[in-house]
Amino acid sequence: MSDQLIFATEVILNGLMAGVLYALVALGFVLIYKASGIFNYAQGVMALFAAMTLVGIMNGQVPFAHLINAIFGAHITHFGWNVPALLAIILTMGVMVLLAWAVQQFVMRHLVGQEPIILFMATIGLAYFLEGVADLMWGSEIKTLDVGLPQGLNVWIDDTTYGILGYGFFIDNLDIVATVIAALLVAALVAFSQYTKQGRAMRAVADDHQAALSVGISLNFIWVLVWSVAGFVALVAGIMWGTKSGVQFSLSLIALKALPVLMLGGFTSIPGAIVGGLIIGVGEKLFEFAIGPLVGGATENWFAYVLALIFLVFRPQGLFGEKIIERV
Amino acid sequence: MFYREAGDFKTSYQSDSQTFPIKFDRYRYYVVLVVAFGIIPFIINDYWANSLLLPFLIYAIAAIGLNILVGYCGQVSLGTGGFMAVGAYSCYKLMTAFPETSMFIHVILSGGITAIVGVLFGLPSLRIKGFYLAVATLAAQFFLVWLFNRVPWFYNYSASGQINAPERDVFGIIITGPNAPAWATYLFCLIFLTLCALIARNLTRGTMGRTWMAIRDMDIAAEIIGVNPLKAKMTAFAVSSFFVGISGALFFALYLGAVEVGEAFGIQKSFLVLFMVIIGGLGSIFGSFAGAAFLVLLPVVLKVVGADMLGWPTDIVAHLQLVIVGGLIIVFLIMEPHGLAQLWRVAKEKLRLWPFPH
Numbered sequence: 001m002s003d004q005l006i007f008a009t010e011v012i013l014n015g016l017m018a019g020v021l022y023a024l025v026a027l028g029f030v031l032i033y034k035a036s037g038i039f040n041y042a043q044g045v046m047a048l049f050a051a052m053t054l055v056g057i058m059n060g061q062v063p064f065a066h067l068i069n070a071i072f073g074a075h076i077t078h079f080g081w082n083v084p085a086l087l088a089i090i091l092t093m094g095v096m097v098l099l100a101w102a103v104q105q106f107v108m109r110h111l112v113g114q115e116p117i118i119l120f121m122a123t124i125g126l127a128y129f130l131e132g133v134a135d136l137m138w139g140s141e142i143k144t145l146d147v148g149l150p151q152g153l154n155v156w157i158d159d160t161t162y163g164i165l166g167y168g169f170f171i172d173n174l175d176i177v178a179t180v181i182a183a184l185l186v187a188a189l190v191a192f193s194q195y196t197k198q199g200r201a202m203r204a205v206a207d208d209h210q211a212a213l214s215v216g217i218s219l220n221f222i223w224v225l226v227w228s229v230a231g232f233v234a235l236v237a238g239i240m241w242g243t244k245s246g247v248q249f250s251l252s253l254i255a256l257k258a259l260p261v262l263m264l265g266g267f268t269s270i271p272g273a274i275v276g277g278l279i280i281g282v283g284e285k286l287f288e289f290a291i292g293p294l295v296g297g298a299t300e301n302w303f304a305y306v307l308a309l310i311f312l313v314f315r316p317q318g319l320f321g322e323k324i325i326e327r328v
Numbered sequence: 329m330f331y332r333e334a335g336d337f338k339t340s341y342q343s344d345s346q347t348f349p350i351k352f353d354r355y356r357y358y359v360v361l362v363v364a365f366g367i368i369p370f371i372i373n374d375y376w377a378n379s380l381l382l383p384f385l386i387y388a389i390a391a392i393g394l395n396i397l398v399g400y401c402g403q404v405s406l407g408t409g410g411f412m413a414v415g416a417y418s419c420y421k422l423m424t425a426f427p428e429t430s431m432f433i434h435v436i437l438s439g440g441i442t443a444i445v446g447v448l449f450g451l452p453s454l455r456i457k458g459f460y461l462a463v464a465t466l467a468a469q470f471f472l473v474w475l476f477n478r479v480p481w482f483y484n485y486s487a488s489g490q491i492n493a494p495e496r497d498v499f500g501i502i503i504t505g506p507n508a509p510a511w512a513t514y515l516f517c518l519i520f521l522t523l524c525a526l527i528a529r530n531l532t533r534g535t536m537g538r539t540w541m542a543i544r545d546m547d548i549a550a551e552i553i554g555v556n557p558l559k560a561k562m563t564a565f566a567v568s569s570f571f572v573g574i575s576g577a578l579f580f581a582l583y584l585g586a587v588e589v590g591e592a593f594g595i596q597k598s599f600l601v602l603f604m605v606i607i608g609g610l611g612s613i614f615g616s617f618a619g620a621a622f623l624v625l626l627p628v629v630l631k632v633v634g635a636d637m638l639g640w641p642t643d644i645v646a647h648l649q650l651v652i653v654g655g656l657i658i659v660f661l662i663m664e665p666h667g668l669a670q671l672w673r674v675a676k677e678k679l680r681l682w683p684f685p686h
Contacts, residue, residue, distance in 0.1 A: 039459050066641075066643075066644055067644060070640050070641055070644055107658055107662070110662040111661065111662060111665075114661075114665055115665075116458070116459065117398075117404055117606075118606075118661055118665050120459070120462075121602070121603070121606050121657065121661060122657070122658055122661045122662075124599060124602075124603075124657070125653075125654045125655070125656075125657030125658040125661065126654065126658060127654070128650050128651075128653050128654030128657070129650070129651055129654030129655050129658065130654070131650050131654075132647045132648065132649070132650030132651030132652075132653075132654060133651055135647040135650070136644070136647045136648065136651065140643065140647065256466070256595070259463045259466060260463070260466075260467075262463070263460055263463050263464070267459065267460075295478065298474065298477075298478065299474070301470050301473075301474050302467065302470035302471040302474050305463075305464075305466055305467035305470050305471070306467050306471060308463070308464070308467070309452055309456075309464045309467040312452065312455070312456050312460055312464060313452050313455050313456070316455050316456050316457070316460065318460075324457075326548050327548075
């Protein structure tokens with residue numbers, strides 16, 4: 001194999017792994033959009049919020065310590081204990097469910113029946129709000145998140161490929177774990193929506209609100225459920241990205257990475273989110289590898305969007321989206 | 329009592345179709361013009377100009393531009409920051425290439441260039457609708473910012489990658505650079521805002537505005553009754569980008585003076601202008617003013633109250649500001665999804681019937 005081809009293969013592999021992470025974020029969007037028609041811009045900030053809460057609980061930080069200190073002149077920072085990772089994850093999940101309930105109770109319930117753009121704006125407002133609350137609660141400095149996931153170069157792959165090709169592939173252990181977890185998560189979500197009572201109810205609501213209401217499904221409950229599931233997906237994405245690059249503001253920008261994935265895959269399709277994520281992940285890494293150096297690099301910022309844009313011109317509903325039927 | 333049509337007889341077609349048909353509105357409009365042009369320039373100082381008035385004027389132009397696209401034509405755009413950057417960079421290139429030409433011409437030309445770019449990125453709107461379009465316009469945002477960051481020709485190969493506004497004058501009065509007097513920059517922006525508002529108001533009342541609104545309300549139905557969607561959408565993108573480009577040029581040349589593109593024209597700017605439009609009211613020129621004023625004023629008030637009066641650390645105030653802005657947006661959308669303009673409309677309706685309740 002020529003060197004170029006080997007490099008390209010490595011780039012593709014890494015692209016696939018990055019794509020899985022994009023897909024993970026995109027999943028959260030798709031879930032909420034399918035069930036309630038809300039395009040949840042706050043998904044990225046929810047991932048940030050989840051990751052920050054997880055770190056805060058693990059380190060035993062006092063919530064709102066900054067604010068309390070500023071108002072009362074105290075000097076508290078930590079409770080002085082450390083919570084094991086698994087327990088902290090469960091506690092964080094509880095916080096995310098609480099958040100889902102609050103969002104439904106105080107925001108979305110009052111906006112039922114509004115135009116989609118208004119709902120979308122409300123989630124942008126929510127994103128600002130959550131970001132501010134997360135910073136006030138846990139402080140805005142960059143934190144490291146370590147829940148015991150393996151990290152760093154996978155030596156086995158490096159050795160094996162070196163033995164076969166004479167060049168060791170650099171593949172991060174974390175990416176492999178993320179891929180496995182994402183696959184499990186998708187399988188679990190599919191099983192949940194196909195085989196459980198709540199999952200079926202969720203799909204019914206996604207299909208037709210009024211019909212679902214008329215057969216006795218509680219919309220309120222389903223929407224809290226959907227936001228909780230989206231919160232769970234956000235937590236998983238937050239753990240992955242937080243372990244990879246630290247828990248900081250830029251974590252919330254992964255939402256922007258997920259948008260072209262959604263466009264490509266279609267807003268309403270779970271398999272679409274996965275396939276779209278993989279295409280975008282591979283596409284942008286390959287483009288950066290092949291064309292990037294010619295035009296000054298950092299093409300990852302826009303390549304996904306332009307790809308999705310060109311794609312949409314030919315297929316406006318995305319790869320797997322429901323066919324758009326327009327009537328007067 | 330005073331706010332009603334009765335007794336205000338129109339004797340010519342011209343007076344029948346004027347912008348403000350009600351006498352009180354007309355006088356209010358004249359009073360605002362007199363105060364803005366005749367009084368404020370004499371009492372303005374640097375603090376007021378830089379922290380409140382200039383951003384308000386410039387954002388109001390951008391909000392009018394975006395409102396034409398989103399509020400009147402129904403095409404949601406998240407690329408405002410990118411288009412403002414086009415205005416800023418074309419203004420910079422023009423200013424450095426033709427130092428002798430008047431700034432008026434530079435700013436208008438930058439608007440024109442932005443309009444062309446806007447039409448280019450608006451072309452997909454013929455195929456893509458709704459949210460897909462909103463996300464598609466993000467392509468413009470990211471691509472344009474990247475372009476101005478990476479291609480050295482746009483920033484004249486300067487070492488820092490920034491662009492700095494050189495000193496330029498209009499009729500002998502310096503209006504850009506650090507030595508520009510506050511009243512001159514203020515008046516320059518005000519003239520542009522007045523012109524833009526006038527043009528926008530009259531465009532939206534005429535044929536063009538009506539075709540936009542037809543497309544917004546239901547594009548297929550509009551097409552069936554003979555509205556050309558290509559023409560309507562492209563003109564909306566062109567006019568909108570023209571205004572946004574002007575505001576970008578002013579934002580760079582008169583307000584900031586030095587610009588780093590990712591910071592000044594990032595995605596946050598797109599959202600900020602969109603917030604102005606939504607909080608002010610979709611499909612209302614007055615709403616654009618109200619929204620811009622609200623969102624320019626809010627951070628300043630919060631900073632004065634939080635940091636200066638209560639003496640809290642600035643980082644807490646900054647975080648609280650996020651919480652309050654986010655919360656306010658949500659509260660606003662719940663209480664009044666049609667924005668400040670709707671409150672104004674309701675107030676006018678009440679005034680018209682006053683002193684009777686119904």
